[in-house]
Amino acid sequence: MAAxxxxxxxxxxxxxxxxxxxxxxQFGWGFLISTDWDPVNxxxxxxxxxxxxxxxxxxxxxVAVPISIATAVYLTELAPLWLRQPLxxxxxxxxxxxxxILGLWGIFVMVPWLRDHLFPWLQKCFGFLPxxxxxxxxxxxxxxxxxxxxxxxxxxxxxxxxxxRSVPGLQREAAYALGATRWEVTRIAVxxxxxxxxxxxxxxxxxxxxxxxxxVTMVIGNSPQIAASLFAPGYTLASVIANExxxxxxxxYTSALIELGLVLLGVTVLVNVAAQLxxxxxxxxxxxxxx
Amino acid sequence: MPLISTQAVSTPPDLKSTGAPALTVRNxxxxxxxxxxxxxxxxxxxxxxxxxxxxxxxxxxxTFLRALNRxxxxxxEAHVTGEIRLFGQDLYSRxxxxxxxxxxxxxxxxxxxxxxxxxxxxxVTVGLRLNGVRARKVLAERTEQTLRMAALWDEVKDxxxxxxxxxxxxxxxRLCIARALxxxxxxxxxxxxxxxxxxxxxxxxxxxxxxxxxxxxxxxVTHNMQQAARASDFTAxxxxxxxxxxxxxxxxxxxxxxxRTEDYVTGRFG
Amino acid sequence: MTVSNxxxxxxxxxxxxxxxxxxxxxxxxxxxxxxxxxxxxxxxxINWAFFTQLPRPEGEAGGGMANAIVGTFLxxxxxxxxxxxxxxxxxxxxxxxxxxxxxxxxxFAADILNGVPSIIWGIVVFALLVVHNVSxxxxxxxxxxxxxxxxxxxxxxxxxxxxxxxxxxxxxxVPGGYREAALALGIAKWKTIAQIVVRTALKGIVTGVxxxxxxxxxxTAPLLFTAFGNLGWAxxxxxxxxxxPLQIFIYAIGPYDDQHRQAWAGAFVLLVLVxxxxxxxxxxxxxxxxxxx
Numbered sequence: 091m092a093a094x095x096x097x098x099x100x101x102x103x104x105x106x107x108x109x110x111x112x113x114x115x116q117f118g119w120g121f122l123i124s125t126d127w128d129p130v131n132x133x134x135x136x137x138x139x140x141x142x143x144x145x146x147x148x149x150x151x152x153v154a155v156p157i158s159i160a161t162a163v164y165l166t167e168l169a170p171l172w173l174r175q176p177l178x179x180x181x182x183x184x185x186x187x188x189x190x191i192l193g194l195w196g197i198f199v200m201v202p203w204l205r206d207h208l209f210p211w212l213q214k215c216f217g218f219l220p221x222x223x224x225x226x227x228x229x230x231x232x233x234x235x236x237x238x239x240x241x242x243x244x245x246x247x248x249x250x251x252x253x254x255r256s257v258p259g260l261q262r263e264a265a266y267a268l269g270a271t272r273w274e275v276t277r278i279a280v281x282x283x284x285x286x287x288x289x290x291x292x293x294x295x296x297x298x299x300x301x302x303x304x305x306v307t308m309v310i311g312n313s314p315q316i317a318a319s320l321f322a323p324g325y326t327l328a329s330v331i332a333n334e335x336x337x338x339x340x341x342x343y344t345s346a347l348i349e350l351g352l353v354l355l356g357v358t359v360l361v362n363v364a365a366q367l368x369x370x371x372x373x374x375x376x377x378x379x380x381x
Numbered sequence: 382m383p384l385i386s387t388q389a390v391s392t393p394p395d396l397k398s399t400g401a402p403a404l405t406v407r408n409x410x411x412x413x414x415x416x417x418x419x420x421x422x423x424x425x426x427x428x429x430x431x432x433x434x435x436x437x438x439x440x441x442x443x444t445f446l447r448a449l450n451r452x453x454x455x456x457x458e459a460h461v462t463g464e465i466r467l468f469g470q471d472l473y474s475r476x477x478x479x480x481x482x483x484x485x486x487x488x489x490x491x492x493x494x495x496x497x498x499x500x501x502x503x504x505v506t507v508g509l510r511l512n513g514v515r516a517r518k519v520l521a522e523r524t525e526q527t528l529r530m531a532a533l534w535d536e537v538k539d540x541x542x543x544x545x546x547x548x549x550x551x552x553x554x555r556l557c558i559a560r561a562l563x564x565x566x567x568x569x570x571x572x573x574x575x576x577x578x579x580x581x582x583x584x585x586x587x588x589x590x591x592x593x594x595x596x597x598x599x600x601x602v603t604h605n606m607q608q609a610a611r612a613s614d615f616t617a618x619x620x621x622x623x624x625x626x627x628x629x630x631x632x633x634x635x636x637x638x639x640x641r642t643e644d645y646v647t648g649r650f651g
Numbered sequence: 652m653t654v655s656n657x658x659x660x661x662x663x664x665x666x667x668x669x670x671x672x673x674x675x676x677x678x679x680x681x682x683x684x685x686x687x688x689x690x691x692x693x694x695x696x697i698n699w700a701f702f703t704q705l706p707r708p709e710g711e712a713g714g715g716m717a718n719a720i721v722g723t724f725l726x727x728x729x730x731x732x733x734x735x736x737x738x739x740x741x742x743x744x745x746x747x748x749x750x751x752x753x754x755x756x757x758x759f760a761a762d763i764l765n766g767v768p769s770i771i772w773g774i775v776v777f778a779l780l781v782v783h784n785v786s787x788x789x790x791x792x793x794x795x796x797x798x799x800x801x802x803x804x805x806x807x808x809x810x811x812x813x814x815x816x817x818x819x820x821x822x823x824x825v826p827g828g829y830r831e832a833a834l835a836l837g838i839a840k841w842k843t844i845a846q847i848v849v850r851t852a853l854k855g856i857v858t859g860v861x862x863x864x865x866x867x868x869x870x871t872a873p874l875l876f877t878a879f880g881n882l883g884w885a886x887x888x889x890x891x892x893x894x895x896p897l898q899i900f901i902y903a904i905g906p907y908d909d910q911h912r913q914a915w916a917g918a919f920v921l922l923v924l925v926x927x928x929x930x931x932x933x934x935x936x937x938x939x940x941x942x943x944x
Binding site: 093094095096098099101102105106108109156157158160161163164165168169177179180181182183184186187188189190191192193194195197198199240243244247271272273274276294297298300301302303304308328331332335336348351354355358359361362363365366370 | 660661663664667668670671672674675677678679681682684685688689692737741757759760761762763764766767768769770771772774775777778779808811812815865866868869870871872875876879896899900903904911914915918921922925926929930933
């Protein structure tokens with residue numbers, strides 16, 4: 091029964107490879123760096139989507155990691171005891187919110203607010219940077235990054251919390267006994283000790299960010315372009331598959347999409363393997379399977 | 382001259398040189414939840430001497446020790462009443478912060494706990510750096526000074542930047558002692574410092590204590606009576622949370638006034 | 652410690668305390684906002700028609716999500732059928748049998764599978780079931796095309812690594828003493844496991860299954876090319892079927908306001924379902940797992 095796991099992995103890899111073969115045959119390695127996406131003329135390239143996935147994930151990490159780790163530190167070291175359990179429960183509930191519901195909220199609440207308030211303000215203050223130039227539609231790479239950040243914050247926070255909790259109390263006591271303030275104890279005894287595990291938590295969050303589909307699709311704009319501005323719409327590997335798979339006419343189109351899936355799978359598995367290895371060798375208690 | 386300027390938060394120097402006790406404990410009671418672990422203990426810890434706290438397991442020795450540097454405040458269930466004064470200053474008064482108390486009263490733990498991500502030298506100086514001492518020369522001097530005091534200098538002087546966890550258990554414990562001494566505490570608390578060490582390392586620690594006694598006030602909790610008899614000047618015997626007897630070590634071990642003390646030191650129980 | 656250094660350190664301490672608290676608040680805010688909007692936009696749209704009627708054709712107002720609601724439950728039922736036995740048995744194997752080396756690999760693989768994006772699962776089942784017929788000995792069991800079975804299968808497959816790991820964890824919590832006592836009495840190993848170990852851990856196993864179900868209940872991406880969605884009822888399992896997350900997505904990206912309204916309503920119902928399972932499960936296991944600080 092347990093061997094089923096291995097069978098599944100093989101199955102996934104096999105089916106994807108099989109489905110992608112026609113496209114791989116047709117386009118070769120150039121697929122990965124081509125920016126064409128022309129279903130009519132049957133020319134396909136993966137670069138805009140790789141770009142979109144990477145950039146939206148990078149934005150998500152930039153936003154989510156500081157907030158998540160700070161929150162984890164607050165929950166394990168600094169918060170008053172009565173506040174901890176309720177906050178922890180809240181965050182675990184946030185983790186349970188389905189992606190499509192967050193996407194729904196994203197389209198009708200977050201994006202208009204971004205379009206009318208945050209983005210114009212950003213353009214006003216930082217418009218000299220190419221990142222913030224250009225027309226503002228609301229749906230954009232930045233919106234995609236923000237919503238993915240919201241989705242990965244709970245997992246990074248939870249795993250970080252576990253890591254911080256596993257730091258031996260004796261280390262903290264050593265710092266207290268030297269006359270350190272609470273923050274100094276956290277900095278010296280906890281955070282440096284937990285560095286490796288925290289990094290693993292971040293990579294785990296990255297893995298989740300890469301595969302995020304629905305919420306991103308709903309707010310990123312779905313336009314296969316590579317633009318410098320964060321306000322421009324983008325497209326991720328997962329989103330293009332979600333949007334165009336069922337519309338795909340012709341087996342080459344479908345095959346190209348499956349090849350995109352293969353790229354996504356490859357990147358995600360690599361990142362997840364790195365994360366798991368980091369977490370397992372941190373020598374904390376076993377990290378629970380996270381969604 | 383003290384490295385860490387301690388205006389307004391330290392002892393007037395004249396008080397130290399008199400025969401005044403370093404710590405005066407009056408009516409100390411500590412309870413966790415509803416469970417009272419220390420019951421109305423009162424004693425005076427003499428300055429520049431070693432005071433040993435002995436007693437059977439669970440009698441409250443460590444709890445007593447930790448009350449002296451306000452470590453119980455880290456435990457929300459702990460409730461401490463009574464008065465503890467360091468050279469006359471009320472340690473639990475609202476005008477003194479625990480952070481300051483803990484700098485003036487250092488602690489060495491049963492299991493050595495050097496910071497694993499830091500080198501040997503960094504471990505020694507961490508307390509100083511926290512307190513704003515940055516000058517490299519000063520830190521280096523102090524490192525050598527305290528490592529010599531801890532009888533570790535010769536063993537590590539060539540690898541001060543090696544990670545602290547590369548040392549053996551006994552060496553790590555001496556490193557922790559150096560770390561505690563670096564911030565110039567007025568009192569050094571030791572909670573069974575040698576219980577996790579082999580006999581050779583234990584002997585080294587005991588020698589160290591005898592050396593340090595000249596300049597520091599030391600309070601040491603130990604379950605090893607021979608150790609108490611060898612290394613201490615005064616001994617306090619606790620039983621089930623109560624201070625049964627306190628006096629010069631020689632007297633407590635050879636002519637104890639309480640029967641329970643006599644039973645314990647002669648090995649009839651415990 | 653200099654007096655000024657002391658003030659600076661306390662100041663830093665307070666600032667960090669405030670900053671991390673602010674981050675915690677920031678984390679909680681989206682959930683609060685989402686729930687607020689779901690209630691104001693969605694709850695108000697819930698009426699009897701929502702639960703009993705089928706979607707209206709494009710552009711027409713009114714109608715409901717009855718088929719999607721039923722569809723979700725049907726899919727979850729199938730997912731449980733596919734995923735639970737394999738997952739639980741696999742978890743039992745991991746916990747009670749196997750060697751340390753092999754088990755490490757299995758666990759590692761399961762954790763990796765948990766990280767595979769859900770849309771990839773969709774592609775795989777698409778390639779398996781949707782593209783061509785599934786036949787056995789010449790008889791066509793599942794004709795090609797989108798189907799409820801495909802949807803159930805993909806959700807079930809996704810559940811397997813999840814259920815396996817939670818089952819294993821729970822079984823590991825059962826004290827070794829129980830197993831030893833039973834074996835010392837001469838009870839066969841498989842019986843020990845079935846009747847004693849699993850029985851003790853049953854509550855935890857059920858918890859794990861329920862949480863996995865709650866997780867896949869909200870999945871949309873894999874259903875896009877397996878269950879596909881249906882504006883009416885699916886009369887057979889081999890037909891495409893509607894599901895709540897799918898319907899919400901389709902409505903949300905469509906142009907019609909009434910559909911948007913229904914999307915909110917559907918999202919509200921779905922979130923209530925998912926949160927109810929999560930909160931209910933936590934409530935039931937509170938005494939058992941109250942080791943957290």
